Amino acid sequence: MSLQSGVRRTLRQALVSTRQHLHHQTTPKQTAPKQTAPKQISPKQTSPTSSSPVRFFSSSPRTPLRDKEGTSGKEGQYARTDHTIQVSYPGPASTQLPPTDNLVKGIGHGGVPTLPTFSLQGKVGVVTGGARGLGLVMGQGMVVSGASLAIVDLNKEEATKQASLILETFKRDNPSSDQIPTITAHYADVSDPSSVQACIQEIISAHGKIDGLVTSAGFTENFEAVSYPFDRVRKLWGVNVDGTWLFATEVAKHLIERGAKGSMVFIGSMSGAIVNVPQPQAPYNAAKAAVRHMASSLAVEWAKYGVRVNVISPGYMLTALTQKILDDNPDLKEKWTSLIPQGKMGKPEDLMGPVTFLLSDASSYVTGADLRVDGGYTCT
Numbered sequence: 394m395s396l397q398s399g400v401r402r403t404l405r406q407a408l409v410s411t412r413q414h415l416h417h418q419t420t421p422k423q424t425a426p427k428q429t430a431p432k433q434i435s436p437k438q439t440s441p442t443s444s445s446p447v448r449f450f451s452s453s454p455r456t457p458l459r460d461k462e463g464t465s466g467k468e469g470q471y472a473r474t475d476h477t478i479q480v481s482y483p484g485p486a487s488t489q490l491p492p493t494d495n496l497v498k499g500i501g502h503g504g505v506p507t508l509p510t511f512s513l514q515g516k517v518g519v520v521t522g523g524a525r526g527l528g529l530v531m532g533q534g535m536v537v538s539g540a541s542l543a544i545v546d547l548n549k550e551e552a553t554k555q556a557s558l559i560l561e562t563f564k565r566d567n568p569s570s571d572q573i574p575t576i577t578a579h580y581a582d583v584s585d586p587s588s589v590q591a592c593i594q595e596i597i598s599a600h601g602k603i604d605g606l607v608t609s610a611g612f613t614e615n616f617e618a619v620s621y622p623f624d625r626v627r628k629l630w631g632v633n634v635d636g637t638w639l640f641a642t643e644v645a646k647h648l649i650e651r652g653a654k655g656s657m658v659f660i661g662s663m664s665g666a667i668v669n670v671p672q673p674q675a676p677y678n679a680a681k682a683a684v685r686h687m688a689s690s691l692a693v694e695w696a697k698y699g700v701r702v703n704v705i706s707p708g709y710m711l712t713a714l715t716q717k718i719l720d721d722n723p724d725l726k727e728k729w730t731s732l733i734p735q736g737k738m739g740k741p742e743d744l745m746g747p748v749t750f751l752l753s754d755a756s757s758y759v760t761g762a763d764l765r766v767d768g769g770y771t772c773t
């Protein structure tokens with residue numbers, strides 16, 4: 394056997410054994426499937442709230458095609474989605490602002506040699522879905538980099554609370570600064586055109602202008618495709634796809650009218666490029682693929698106005714919510730991290746640099762790009 398084919402064989406064996414490991418309890422047997430109850434994966438002691446319903450998938454076991462067709466019984470045994478698993482996403486956690494000790498040394502670049510083009514000073518940024526999770530932390534990164542910020546969310550109360558916390562943190566970390574950012578909170582349902590228009594007008598009244606947009610409002614949920622309620626598919630596409638479109642086009646109108654350059658960062662997901670396993674989530678994956686191509690298309694259309702549009706595609710990120718789920722379910726954590734070359738999930742703070750880069754003049758010649766922040770997940 395040549396060295397090359399020996400290496401290939403070893404790799405194939407390793408892959409097969411990894412897949413068997415990933416499906417250690419769920420690999421279909423060659424006999425007819427039993428009616429297995431879906432496994433529920435959810436954090437203990439967390440109750441859903443009206444602002445963030447528990448989201449889960451459930452599915453009934455199906456007869457594998459191979460039995461109907463009388464094939465070998467081995468086909469499909471390495472199928473990588475597992476419809477017996479339920480992942481529950483709980484309600485909002487308490488504040489998720491990360492410590493700024495390592496981030497803030499005075500406004501912008503105080504004391505730290507950095508290219509000035511990375512600064513967002515003098516710019517006004519908008520982040521949708523900014524009351525919590527990734528949007529909240531990216532918003533904080535924008536403020537640390539010198540921007541004023543408008544936080545947009547369905548949950549205005551939480552957005553208002555977090556706006557005050559970001560401002561307090563900024564003042565604490567920059568006691569002698571005479572350039573205090575303006576941080577405001579606004580209600581919008583990003584999937585509703587009139588709500589989006591009203592929100593943009595409110596932001597322009599408060600800040601005078603908008604220079605940058607980050608669309609982080611979005612959600613995921615898991616249902617097997619054949620039992621996914623269609624009203625929920627519409628809702629998911631409404632927030633993830635329509636919401637991105639509506640905010641982007643309204644902000645673009647404002648920039649074009651003003652004759653100003655601007656930068657937009659759509660929060661996609663690695664799910665727009667690969668299919669996550671084991672949880673089934675076809676509409677979410679399709680939505681994030683749409684967001685990615687929407688960014689490329691708008692980047693081309695708006696390049697003549699000086700409006701750049703890029704995507705950040707995060708991999709598995711450890712927000713306060715996912716941390717709790719995984720602490721309670723070490724098996725799922727092991728499954729996910731075993732697929733990430735860096736061997737760990739990302740932190741929300743890992744998005745601060747990418748979002749600042751894409752909003753700033755440091756990325757003036759970058760448009761239509763998809764910046765994957767996934768620990769290498771999509772390379773394999």
Ligand SMILES: NC(=O)c1ccc[n+]([C@@H]2O[C@H](COP(=O)([O-])OP(=O)(O)OC[C@H]3O[C@@H](n4cnc5c(N)ncnc54)[C@H](O)[C@@H]3O)[C@@H](O)[C@H]2O)c1
Nearest residue numbers: 522524525526527546547582583609610611662707709710
């Ligand atoms: N967390 C991850 O691992 C991960 C990975 C890849 C991509 N993403 C994407 O990042 C984005 C943020 O995810 P997250 O984990 O921070 O989620 P999250 O649920 O913690 O935060 C989402 C925020 O969006 C708001 N929101 C939801 N629907 C809205 C609507 N119709 N109008 C206005 N606001 C609305 C929610 O109130 C919430 O504050 C999403 O687009 C998600 O798909 C997340």
